Amino acid sequence: MDLVVAPLLVALFAAVATLALRSRLRLQRAVSVLGSLAYGATVVALAMAVAADADGYIVYQLSSWRAPFGISFVADPLSVFMLGLTAVVTLAALVFAVRSVNDVGQRLSFHPLYHLMVVGITGSFLTGDVFNLFVWFEVMLMSSYVLVVFYSGPEQTRAALHYAFLNLVGSAVMLLAIGGLYATTGTLNMADMARRLANAGQFNVDLAAVLGLSAMLLSVFALKSGIVPFQFWVPDAYRAAPSPVTAVLAGVVKKVGIYAIVRLYFTIFAAAELPRAVFGIEGSFLAFFAPILFAMAVGSIVVGGVGAMNRSDLDGLLAYSSIGQVGFIVLPLALAAAAPADSALRVLGVTAALIYSVNHGLAKGLLFLVSGAVEKTLGTVTFDYLGGISEREPVLAGSFFVGALALIGIPPLSGFFGKLLVFDAAVEAESALALAVALGGAILTIAYLSLAWNRGFWGAPSPGVEESSVDSLFVVVAVALAVSIVVLGIGFEPLYAAAERAARVGTDTGAYVDAVLRSGGGGA
Amino acid sequence: MTQVVLAVVLGAMFAVGTFLLLRRDVVRVVWGVTIISQATNVYLVTMGGLTGSVPVLGHGGHVDPSTVTDPLVQALVLTAIVIGFGTTAFALVLTYRVYEEHGTIDLRELGEEEVEL
Numbered sequence: 001m002d003l004v005v006a007p008l009l010v011a012l013f014a015a016v017a018t019l020a021l022r023s024r025l026r027l028q029r030a031v032s033v034l035g036s037l038a039y040g041a042t043v044v045a046l047a048m049a050v051a052a053d054a055d056g057y058i059v060y061q062l063s064s065w066r067a068p069f070g071i072s073f074v075a076d077p078l079s080v081f082m083l084g085l086t087a088v089v090t091l092a093a094l095v096f097a098v099r100s101v102n103d104v105g106q107r108l109s110f111h112p113l114y115h116l117m118v119v120g121i122t123g124s125f126l127t128g129d130v131f132n133l134f135v136w137f138e139v140m141l142m143s144s145y146v147l148v149v150f151y152s153g154p155e156q157t158r159a160a161l162h163y164a165f166l167n168l169v170g171s172a173v174m175l176l177a178i179g180g181l182y183a184t185t186g187t188l189n190m191a192d193m194a195r196r197l198a199n200a201g202q203f204n205v206d207l208a209a210v211l212g213l214s215a216m217l218l219s220v221f222a223l224k225s226g227i228v229p230f231q232f233w234v235p236d237a238y239r240a241a242p243s244p245v246t247a248v249l250a251g252v253v254k255k256v257g258i259y260a261i262v263r264l265y266f267t268i269f270a271a272a273e274l275p276r277a278v279f280g281i282e283g284s285f286l287a288f289f290a291p292i293l294f295a296m297a298v299g300s301i302v303v304g305g306v307g308a309m310n311r312s313d314l315d316g317l318l319a320y321s322s323i324g325q326v327g328f329i330v331l332p333l334a335l336a337a338a339a340p341a342d343s344a345l346r347v348l349g350v351t352a353a354l355i356y357s358v359n360h361g362l363a364k365g366l367l368f369l370v371s372g373a374v375e376k377t378l379g380t381v382t383f384d385y386l387g388g389i390s391e392r393e394p395v396l397a398g399s400f401f402v403g404a405l406a407l408i409g410i411p412p413l414s415g416f417f418g419k420l421l422v423f424d425a426a427v428e429a430e431s432a433l434a435l436a437v438a439l440g441g442a443i444l445t446i447a448y449l450s451l452a453w454n455r456g457f458w459g460a461p462s463p464g465v466e467e468s469s470v471d472s473l474f475v476v477v478a479v480a481l482a483v484s485i486v487v488l489g490i491g492f493e494p495l496y497a498a499a500e501r502a503a504r505v506g507t508d509t510g511a512y513v514d515a516v517l518r519s520g521g522g523g524a
Numbered sequence: 525m526t527q528v529v530l531a532v533v534l535g536a537m538f539a540v541g542t543f544l545l546l547r548r549d550v551v552r553v554v555w556g557v558t559i560i561s562q563a564t565n566v567y568l569v570t571m572g573g574l575t576g577s578v579p580v581l582g583h584g585g586h587v588d589p590s591t592v593t594d595p596l597v598q599a600l601v602l603t604a605i606v607i608g609f610g611t612t613a614f615a616l617v618l619t620y621r622v623y624e625e626h627g628t629i630d631l632r633e634l635g636e637e638e639v640e641l
Binding site for chain 1: 545550553557560561563564565567568571572573596597600603604607610611614615618619621622625626634
């Protein structure tokens, strides 16, 4: 049972150990990478335990205080799925950082902060308590503020200023919403909250107030995921942060917001029925959020795609692209939210969102790392100074190409199935608008990625590229990620099975409530 | 009565916080964020209901549980205050760093700099 908190403890231990070892440079880095590997191992162990469990839920009640009185940690197929993505992306980025971040930075603060960020991410995925979710968000954000300002140049301080203040206000709003939810539902435990929302009359819950508060909470999660209209901090922050950090920010931290949306809205708030028709919408809370999510997804795809076309540097292009790609994750979620409960479409939509998350995490992580490798070697990623990298560094450029193809969605890469499922969900929902937006977004993706490829990697090498040579470790990391994308695409079946199981669990309120509330706390 | 007073105080705090948040001076923005997060804490306490007595049962003394104020919100606020301290400290350090890098803490001048680049 204690396996649930094992990833958390491993990451925390790695953070403390790397802080303690900061005077022993090589040892610190070895411990840091080993810590990341151990983190991956505990995630695998946890995933196997969850898969072996009959119900698929492993609940850990902190200090044996039973839910809903104590703080619960819940590992289910959904959280384990997200943890798996985290383990892969953070390991790749960490190995990359060992060579790319300067010695002083690594010795002083990089490794502890990096692992603390992983602690925050892990906690957000595992917690079963709304207030606890706020605390883990803060742990994650606090480290990410410092990592964004890591190089402390003029650009970094400006970006960090925006990023930090925006998120501080976001945190205050999140706390307001959580306080309000506690006052109206009388509980903070997610499972207990779902139970009370389902029987609102019996527990005296004012559903109209809960609806407003949950809408408030959605704005916070949208801010964390960088969904339009909360996307404006993304390009600055991503350009300022060191490239391995950007890879984690885009690949994983954004997905924490997505996970929170799936967990809270599809598992918890889905239990509640609208007290009366709001704007002509009736049914569950999810039906109310469906048009909002849809508008956000459409906005993200358009703003991200058009923004990426207009960038003159690789980093900026990728940052805007990640706004657009998150739109592709939210789009099937919106379709799933509009679908009736227990329908095949709801599961399909969430499955599509999860698979697209994995694809985006790996591919965008890879692209940001390649961009980091180019910047480390040439000192710039402005397209005017690039060109012909494919001639000089065919392997690195090849990896970039694979990542770009995965984002575009070319078979047999993992991105193809992600895109396919998004289209499938749009067809199943019989939504012509969704299909048109997804198609338009896909075309924009092709356009800006071929732009990046043509201007940066194709053609005759520019003078700067001619004399450069990329560190071999960067190439190894890029190739490893590219291979994982190809392998996941060819051996797609297990990934699909895992995502579908996660989606089933994520949309099944009853099983979640049963598992958390019935699980004994050992001595209790 | 307490609730009414607190509601007025909350409104005033959010208003002041928002006002400061929209200033050009970074230090005032930090103050704004701090005041908003403190207002959130006051709001949390208010949400717990303020009708009962202190949530201490004493040594062996029996108090009717229904007359006691909810102690959980106090724990929540305590956590939120600690997190608030950390973030405020970071925001102040960041402000100092902005001053070092840009020679100004005026947000409009920071914005102009970007246009020139």
